[in-house]
Amino acid sequence: MKKLLPYMKKYIFFAIASPILMILEVIADIVIPYLMSRIVDVGIANRDIDYIVKVGLIMAGSALLGMLFGILSSHCGAKAGYGFAAEIRLATYQKVQKFSFANLDNFSVSSLITRLTNDCNTIGQVTMMSLRMAVRAPFLMLFAVYMAFTINASLARIFAVAIPITAIAIFIILSKARPLFKKLQTRVDRVNAIIQENLVGIRVVKSFNRQEHEEVRFEERNKDLKDTALSAVSKIILLMPIANLIIYSVTISVLWFGGRQVVVGTMGGGELISFITYNIQILMSLMMISFFFMQLLRGSASVGRVLEVMRTKSEIHEEKNPINEVRDGSVRFDNVYFRYPGSPEYALKNINFEIKPGETLGIIGSTGSSKSTLVQLLPRLYDVTEGAVLVGGEDVRNYNLEVLRDQVAFVLQKNILFSGTLRENMQWGNENATDEQIIDALKQAQAWEFVSKLEDGLEHRVEQGGNNFSGGQKQRLSIARSLLKSPKIIILDDSTSAVDMTTDAKIQQVFKEELKEITTIIIAQRISSIQKADRIIVMNEGKIESLGDHETLMENSPIYREIYVSQQKGVVGE
Ligand SMILES: Nc1ncnc2c1ncn2[C@@H]1O[C@H](COP(=O)(O)OP(=O)(O)OP(=O)(O)O)[C@@H](O)[C@H]1O
Ligand SMILES: [Mg+2]
Structure with a gap:
């Protein structure tokens, strides 16, 4: 009391x-x-x-x-x-x-x-x-x-x-x-x-x-x-x-x-x-x-x-004198081990890799292979158990949390919109975004094609949880919302899974051409979503099974080849 x-x-x-x-x-x-x-x-x-x-x-x-x-x-x-x-x-x-x-x-x-x-x-x-x-x-x-x-x-x-x-x-x-x-x-x-x-x-x-x-x-x-x-x-x-x-x-x-x-x-x-x-x-x-x-x-x-x-003490502690600027969009994982609190087993083991600013990294692997777990460490949704995650050359734990999360945009696997207007939802990314900026972001995320057809446009009401939009529409709106943060790094966790192949390809293209200075990490089930990435990580049971571009992986990674072949079959069979 x-x-x-x-x-x-x-x-x-x-x-x-x-x-x-x-x-x-x-x-x-x-x-x-x-x-x-x-x-x-x-x-x-x-x-x-x-x-x-x-x-x-x-x-x-x-x-x-x-x-x-x-x-x-x-x-x-x-x-x-x-x-x-x-x-x-x-x-x-x-x-x-x-x-x-x-x-x-x-x-x-x-x-x-x-x-x-x-x-x-x-x-x-x-x-x-x-x-x-x-x-x-x-x-x-x-x-x-x-x-x-x-x-x-x-x-x-x-x-x-x-x-x-x-x-x-x-x-x-x-x-x-x-x-x-x-x-x-x-x-x-x-x-x-x-x-x-x-x-x-x-x-x-x-x-x-x-x-x-x-x-x-x-x-x-x-x-x-x-x-x-x-x-x-x-x-x-x-x-x-x-x-x-x-x-x-x-x-x-x-x-x-x-x-x-x-x-x-x-x-x-x-x-x-x-x-x-x-x-x-x-x-x-x-x-x-x-x-x-x-x-x-x-x-x-x-x-x-x-x-x-x-x-309850927050598990995430902030430095006394935090760094207030993220220098660039480079990412490095140094001997990272991670265990969920209360879980006896490591969800991530011995993770080492590096990406340069502006590069695109693809992550693929079976469900439960800890893909989401891996990227959650970047905006410090969880902290590593051992090792270190570096963004812009600095340990993520040294940053001001708000700055870090602004610069590392994360489109969650389960994306949620909030009740309010479309404009309000977009402004979650950036309070001061103008309609022009919002429309630009919507265009980049390939969402403008359906938003522009709405009679009331940005004034359109979003229901609780975004239930009046389809899964693929919600995904594209979530991407646009994250783009409005103008982050240095963007993480798309299975964010185009409900989007058709053609639109998906258009989104890839935008990231490759218009937004090339943003470091992009794409988790995907479809090889086509990440095929063109600079580097691809194949995850298996919490470990990196192999790492390389599409061609290298086709040669070296049995898992990758297997996924590729199974997905090709689907395409050929159609
Ligand atoms: N909050 C949590 N607490 C405890 N264990 C968790 C938690 N979230 C995930 N896990 C466990 O960690 C492992 C990896 O889960 P993760 O969500 O990273 O898989 P994923 O590769 O993203 O799978 P998917 O392709 O289905 O999204 C799973 O075995 C899961 O049970
Ligand atoms: Mg996941």
């Missing part, structure tokens, strides 16, 4: 004002029963109308002031609580943005969503209530006990029995509910996980007709969540009737013993009335304290889950 306190800074005024105002409300609450006893014992007893009106007015004034302070206190509490939650949410979100791919492998997306929404909300609510209740309950109790003793010390001894009994009952109930609240949060996580997975893959679910199966899976987890929530709540709702029982029993005892004193004349009737009010206040504040602890339980589970995110 301490670690989160700095996020309260902006709202510290409200966080302090809320409990202070609350104390004022409590004072009003305490004064009112006292005034009431005066009206009965002095005003009514002496048939003094003036006195009754005077004290009555003070009582009404106190009630109004109490209400005013109460409203203000709630208002400040809400501001502090929800402001605090918003700050934490923002900080957590920023932290997640800094996560490396390795960090993201650790947390599931759905769990991150629950933490950012549910857990942050809970922290806000709990803070709001704590600011009020943590002050109100003990103060109200203290004042009320004091007043009760002042009115009638012998009668007040009843509390010596009533308070411990109430406290024990509350303690037993809460200790039973506590583990259930922890369980509840993980159940929410599980439901969110299934919702998220399903909505992202809703099209796949439908095309495989898996709705029913998925519904069953959902129902199970949903029921699990309901059951856990119910069993936690069923413990908690016991508190109410037990509290009522105690309050009524104590009230009856007070009436019994106090009534005798009134009859004998050692206690005023008004005093008895106010005594009963204080009695209720004392027991209610005990309830409030228990409720407060329960909230704290709920809150502490959420705080723990948010802190887990905040405490």
